[in-house]
Amino acid sequence: xxxxxGVAGLTLGELGAEVGIEVPDEGVRGKGVAGQIVERAxxxxxxxxxxxxxxxxxxxxxxIPLDARGKPKESTFxxxxxxxxxxxxDWEHSVxxxxxxKVLFVPVEAASSTPLRxxxxxxxxxxxxxxxxxxxxxxxxxxxxxxIGHGDVEQITGHLGQVLQVRPKxxxxxxxxxxxxxxxxxxxxMPRGFYLRPSFTGAVLARLRREENN
DNA sequence: TATTGATCATAT
DNA sequence: ATATGATCAATA
Numbered sequence: 001x002x003x004x005x006g007v008a009g010l011t012l013g014e015l016g017a018e019v020g021i022e023v024p025d026e027g028v029r030g031k032g033v034a035g036q037i038v039e040r041a042x043x044x045x046x047x048x049x050x051x052x053x054x055x056x057x058x059x060x061x062x063x064i065p066l067d068a069r070g071k072p073k074e075s076t077f078x079x080x081x082x083x084x085x086x087x088x089x090d091w092e093h094s095v096x097x098x099x100x101x102k103v104l105f106v107p108v109e110a111a112s113s114t115p116l117r118x119x120x121x122x123x124x125x126x127x128x129x130x131x132x133x134x135x136x137x138x139x140x141x142x143x144x145x146x147x148i149g150h151g152d153v154e155q156i157t158g159h160l161g162q163v164l165q166v167r168p169k170x171x172x173x174x175x176x177x178x179x180x181x182x183x184x185x186x187x188x189x190m191p192r193g194f195y196l197r198p199s200f201t202g203a204v205l206a207r208l209r210r211e212e213n214n
Numbered sequence: 215t216a217t218t219g220a221t222c223a224t225a226t
Numbered sequence: 227a228t229a230t231g232a233t234c235a236a237t238a
Contacts, residue, residue, distance in 0.1 A: 024223090031222050032231035039231075053230095065233080075217090077232055110233095158218040168219055177228090190219095191228080198217090 003042045004106060004124035012108065013117030015041050023117040030116045034063045034108045038121065042104075052099060059102045059126070064201060065110030066122065072198040072205070073110040080169055080193045083179035084186075087149030091138045094145070096164070096194050100137065103127040105205065125208040133163075133204065140164035141194075151182035153189050163200035169193030 007015055012034055016023045019040035024030040044053035044061050053061040065073040079095045091097055107122030129137070140161040147156055148166075158167045170191045181187035 028222065028234060031233045032224080035231040036224075061231095063232080074233060077230090080229060165218085168221090171221070171223095171228090173220060175227095 008123045060099045063106045066107045072201045076196040078194040086145045136163045153179045
């Protein structure tokens, strides 16, 4: 938290220079760069592993783009899905549950009119989900996991899930992964990931702000 | 204009 | 290839 408060107010360009990461001019080339910069600045493991970023602390780091009103501009990617493993996993053992047990949200200005390098980093929030929040996540996760396990992955759209959704997560539209079909055999489908809806992360941040002021 | 589906960059 | 970091851009 001390490190996080130390980077609040800096721009991505300034912080990127400190940690040796160049900020691209084109927005399309800068996807993820805010996360990379903040990872290095705060000393996260910075490895692409299915574990929390701060392994010893069990804390997952997420930058979150906020608009001028302080609301999330985008959904928050949580984890890739091992489609073949979903049938044998329950909520408490899921990677989503593990990653969301503790999350450090680091806000970043998101107005597309502001060049990436001029966007400022905000004050961080440490989110530990309440029982209510966990219940919402669990309900969505179990519904989606059951569909995948039963071979109905192709029936899943981004419309499903009140707070947690499943959406494509791939380098291109031609990517394919193994998944169970309706008879338990293999079918090939698009890689997918779990994402938190902006309305949910917005409500979470609003709660954390309220509690800060009380 | 909000949301879903598609895509971009880096690391192992 | 597949995980991480996400945002872009077409659609509803």
